[in-house]
Amino acid sequence: MPQKTNLNVAPYYDDFAQDKNFYKVLFRPGYSIQARELTQLQSILQNQIEQFGKYSVKQGELVIPGEVGLNTKLSYVKLSSVSEIPINQDGKVVYKKYDIKALKGHKLKGLTSGVIGTVVSTKYATDISSDVVYVNYTNSGDAGNEETFRQGETLEVVDGVNTPLLVVGTDGSVLPTSISITDPDTGVSASLESTAMGYASAVKVEEGIYFVNGYFVRNSEQLLIVDKYYNKPSAKVGFSITESLVSAESDESLYDNAIGSSNYSAPGADRFAIELKLGKKLLTDADDKNFVELLRIQNGEIFKFEKGDDPQFAYVEDALAKRTYDESGDYYVKPFSIYVRESLNDRLGNR
Numbered sequence: 001m002p003q004k005t006n007l008n009v010a011p012y013y014d015d016f017a018q019d020k021n022f023y024k025v026l027f028r029p030g031y032s033i034q035a036r037e038l039t040q041l042q043s044i045l046q047n048q049i050e051q052f053g054k055y056s057v058k059q060g061e062l063v064i065p066g067e068v069g070l071n072t073k074l075s076y077v078k079l080s081s082v083s084e085i086p087i088n089q090d091g092k093v094v095y096k097k098y099d100i101k102a103l104k105g106h107k108l109k110g111l112t113s114g115v116i117g118t119v120v121s122t123k124y125a126t127d128i129s130s131d132v133v134y135v136n137y138t139n140s141g142d143a144g145n146e147e148t149f150r151q152g153e154t155l156e157v158v159d160g161v162n163t164p165l166l167v168v169g170t171d172g173s174v175l176p177t178s179i180s181i182t183d184p185d186t187g188v189s190a191s192l193e194s195t196a197m198g199y200a201s202a203v204k205v206e207e208g209i210y211f212v213n214g215y216f217v218r219n220s221e222q223l224l225i226v227d228k229y230y231n232k233p234s235a236k237v238g239f240s241i242t243e244s245l246v247s248a249e250s251d252e253s254l255y256d257n258a259i260g261s262s263n264y265s266a267p268g269a270d271r272f273a274i275e276l277k278l279g280k281k282l283l284t285d286a287d288d289k290n291f292v293e294l295l296r297i298q299n300g301e302i303f304k305f306e307k308g309d310d311p312q313f314a315y316v317e318d319a320l321a322k323r324t325y326d327e328s329g330d331y332y333v334k335p336f337s338i339y340v341r342e343s344l345n346d347r348l349g350n351r
Contacts, residue, residue: 066208
């Protein structure tokens with residue numbers, strides 16, 4: 001699948017056409033170089049890479065491992081309040097609510113329980129939901145027998161600057177108090193109680209390289225909260241593909257740096273970029289345009305998983321399998337089990 005962005009428009013005029021069978025741009029002395037020739041030079045090389053890529057791997061196939069994992073035991077903690085911290089604004093000290101996004105990667109400690117948890121993600125409060133932090137607990141508290149924070153206790157940031165205080169909500173004091181769940185098999189909806197603390201579900205993908213739209217595209221490490229308060233969700237999870245054109249006006253690194261620093265009077269060439277962002281879709285959503293499915297979750301279980309250990313060389317793998325069969329035929333791959341039984345030589349046997 002080639003890129004979807006059309007570059008045969010102003011100001012690029014990349015009119016590369018595969019059916020013309022042009023494989024090199026041959027520059028001649030005394031003739032000016034056209035901008036479209038420089039762009040088309042890249043298109044010719046990219047077309048060669050794309051053809052090899054389509055022969056070797058499939059659209060959306062993992063090339064360099066960026067493992068994908070489902071976590072249905074990610075602990076969520078609803079907050080009933082977040083402290084304010086002093087901020088210098090126009091020479092005056094004002095107090096603003098602490099930005100919980102800054103908590104990612106930091107440790108929270110319960111002042112009553114002594115339990116410590118590392119924040120892996122956060123969600124801002126809305127009109128119908130409270131602030132939420134998602135944590136991985138790292139100890140069992142001062143008493144050594146607690147698995148989570150206590151409801152209603154105060155949390156502080158361990159070794160934090162302008163350490164904010166957060167209060168864990170109690171039942172009935174945080175939103176939502178219930179969530180609606182739909183069974184993907186029957187379509188029947190049900191309402192479940194949503195407590196102040198519990199398990200959420202999340203998918204994490206490590207940094208890797210995927211074959212997307214004819215390119216070998218890097219993805220960053222990402223964490224997607226599939227369901228904020230429920231650990232048995234149903235969804236399709238994958239990458240949303242975004243193609244964009246980047247200019248020096250939006251990325252200062254594209255200005256001329258011939259003197260070792262950016263020359264803002266000399267913008268450089270634009271760039272074509274592809275971004276992979278982890279997202280989810282309903283199981284019933286048939287629109288997979290610009291979406292590469294990585295795994296399918298049904299009732300909290302992985303229902304379909306796109307192989308992520310090694311590249312799946314579509315044609316090469318088939319050829320190797322055929323060669324092995326021609327050479328070795330059918331053979332048994334499971335071990336022969338040995339069972340040891342006590343024996344008495346009474347000629348009656350012991351089965």
